[in-house]
Amino acid sequence: MIIESNSLNKISYRTPFSILIPLFLIIFIGILNLASAAQATRPDLYLSQMSKFGFALCLMFILAFVDTRWIKRVSYLVYGFAIFLLLLVLVVGTSAKGAQRWLVLGSFRLQPSDPAKLAVILAIARYCSLYWPQKGYNIITLLRPLNFSRPIALFFLMLLIFLKPNPILELLPPKFLMSFMGVSIIFSMIFLWLIWMFLCFINLKREGISFCSFIAPIDIAVLPFLLVAVEPDLATGIVILSICGIMFLYVGINRSSLIIGFISFLFIATGAYFTLLKDYQKQRIISFLNQEADLHGDGYQAMQSIIAIGSGKAIGKGFSGGTQTQLSFLPENSTDFAFSVWA
Numbered sequence: 001m002i003i004e005s006n007s008l009n010k011i012s013y014r015t016p017f018s019i020l021i022p023l024f025l026i027i028f029i030g031i032l033n034l035a036s037a038a039q040a041t042r043p044d045l046y047l048s049q050m051s052k053f054g055f056a057l058c059l060m061f062i063l064a065f066v067d068t069r070w071i072k073r074v075s076y077l078v079y080g081f082a083i084f085l086l087l088l089v090l091v092v093g094t095s096a097k098g099a100q101r102w103l104v105l106g107s108f109r110l111q112p113s114d115p116a117k118l119a120v121i122l123a124i125a126r127y128c129s130l131y132w133p134q135k136g137y138n139i140i141t142l143l144r145p146l147n148f149s150r151p152i153a154l155f156f157l158m159l160l161i162f163l164k165p166n167p168i169l170e171l172l173p174p175k176f177l178m179s180f181m182g183v184s185i186i187f188s189m190i191f192l193w194l195i196w197m198f199l200c201f202i203n204l205k206r207e208g209i210s211f212c213s214f215i216a217p218i219d220i221a222v223l224p225f226l227l228v229a230v231e232p233d234l235a236t237g238i239v240i241l242s243i244c245g246i247m248f249l250y251v252g253i254n255r256s257s258l259i260i261g262f263i264s265f266l267f268i269a270t271g272a273y274f275t276l277l278k279d280y281q282k283q284r285i286i287s288f289l290n291q292e293a294d295l296h297g298d299g300y301q302a303m304q305s306i307i308a309i310g311s312g313k314a315i316g317k318g319f320s321g322g323t324q325t326q327l328s329f330l331p332e333n334s335t336d337f338a339f340s341v342w343a
């Protein structure tokens with residue numbers, strides 16, 4: 001329900017059926033698909049999903065009556081709380097299938113990366129409403145190198161590099177850090193870092209104390225991405241980056257910066273593949289590009305989903321009729337492979 005304020009004392013209500021009808025249709029299809037997918041393992045699973053949808057719909061209608069200016073005021077608080085939850089799950093979270101993603105309190109389970117998506121949307125929306133270059137964002141306005149968040153992040157990155165064993169230091173000769181050249185490089189980096197901090201302080205005095213003076217637009221996306229990626233949950237982290245990228249594209253990014261950003265992304269992705277990604281993550285990429293390379297191993301899930309979709313043909317096999325689903329050939333059929341179940 002959309003509330004339109006025509007004057008101080010007159011409020012009109014307009015129901016956007018063009019949005020609500022597809023929404024309820026998608027919800028109905030999702031519940032029907034879930035009931036079919038879990039028929040052989042958890043036939044009552046769709047009931048818990050219906051209760052969650054009911055709660056979400058109630059919340060949606062309540063928020064329809066909330067002034068958007070109030071939502072704007074609390075957007076940064078919501079973002080900060082989401083970051084707190086992402087940090088908390090790394091400390092006290094529950095591990096499942098090799099990833100520490102869940103916060104468990106009794107029977108209540110929360111995956112902080114889910115509310116983080118909404119928090120990122122609110123934070124970027126407010127940031128863009130406060131800091132919106134007339135000619136669109138470019139590399140400089142997205143990175144804002146004279147923000148305090150940049151040199152502070154670099155300082156902690158240097159601490160991690162020098163205090164924690166990592167592949168970068170292993171490439172250096174023994175006792176390099178204690179040599180004259182090593183000490184000179186370290187002091188030069190500290191000197192440049194102090195100059196950077198000084199320039200950031202000058203910029204802070206010029207712009208005044210504000211969120212935009214401390215946090216660059218790209219940081220709003222990168223911070224939750226990194227916290228989610230180290231769980232590890234790279235797929236959800238990429239979803240968060242994609243959401244942010246679409247929002248910045250909607251606000252406006254000039255063409256040259258898009259080209260530079262795309263080329264930079266290719267270099268960063270290539271470097272990350274060879275240095276940061278673990279073996280199983282690399283194998284997933286290889287299996288995605290060539291599912292038939294290992295049909296009984298990493299390519300098994302992708303191939304079973306293809307078989308499920310193909311066996312359904314144009315109209316499917318009917319409710320609870322999918323052989324790949326009901327005979328448990330298709331793994332995670334109620335979550336990751338929901339589309340294959342529907343097909």
